[in-house]
Amino acid sequence: MNYIEFRSSGTKYPFDAQEFRTDFRHLLQLKGNEVELFNSFSENTKRNIKKAAKQKLSLKIKNDYSGIRIFYKMHCQTRKRHGLPPQPFIFFENIYKNIISKGTGDILFAMNGSSYTASAIYFKFGKKLLYKYGASIIDHNEIRGNFFVMWEAIKKYLTEGFEEFDFGRTELNHQGLQRFKRGWNTDEFFIYTCRYSVKGKKFLTTSTKTDGIHNLIFNHSPIFLLKLVGNSLYKHIG
Secondary structure, eight states: OOEEEEEEEESSOOSOOSOOEEEEEEEEEOOSOHHHHHHHSOHHHHHHHHHHHHTTOEEEEOOSHHHHHHHHHHHHHHHHHTTOOOOOHHHHHHHHHHTGGGTSEEEEEEEETTEEEEEEEEEEETTEEEEEEEEEOGGGGGGTHHHHHHHHHHHHHHHTTOOEEEEEEEETTOHHHHHHHHTTTOEEEEEEEEEEETTTTEEEOOOOOOSSHHHHHHHTSOHHHHHHHHHHHHHHHO
């Protein structure tokens, strides 16, 4: 073990460490019924849900090995759009083996006819849900499949008795993703992360490398090359 990672959520950093990372966390309490939840969303979110409804999209839950492969194909396209290499497929294969196949996670897809247009992976922890990964086909963005998947997931887990919907961690500079998550009437908190080197007996920097000139380069690189980069550099890029 090279380091130990500590995370805390709240309004104030609780540890005596010089090096720590700050991100946003967004939580939706699954209370009331579907109508009450829908009415609590921002006008933009409601408008996009209605736009997706007009497209007559359908929901498919595909918790088998082919589901994780389809998701990964979409994930690679999404990472390319963001100018980042994808994680190695074995990373998602392990998610399937250790979480999805065990019944503690779901892979949800928005279907436009027979075409996969958007997808999301959710983890289950007791009565809590975690939105872990999302992906979409850029050519289908206008039909708002990502809003469709999220709303269908919220309705599904509300019906199943889950109480808290965690939209996960968001970097401070990702304003578009922040707006997307805030639109679902979420409570916003800070997440503080620090790493302590076991060998060096000191706190380590936890800054990410998701923004920079490499975004432009990766955005114009073929996916097969991005996969090669991700296989070798993922632990450094995040």
